[in-house]
Amino acid sequence: MYHPQRDRWSDHFxxxxAEFTPLSLVGRVTVRLLQLNRGDRIEDANY
Known part of the structure; x- marks a missing residue:
């Protein structure tokens, strides 16, 4: 999972x-566990 003090954001996402595109295994795990691309979250970002 992504750790903001250890990892560089641009290495993983x-x-x-409005969608997060994972670029690494760490990114994929983080997006999946935190449900960052869940439909209702993306809809809210496009208001």
């Missing part, structure tokens, strides 16, 4: 519109 990029933004595609």
């Amino acid at each position: 990029c933004l595609t519109g």
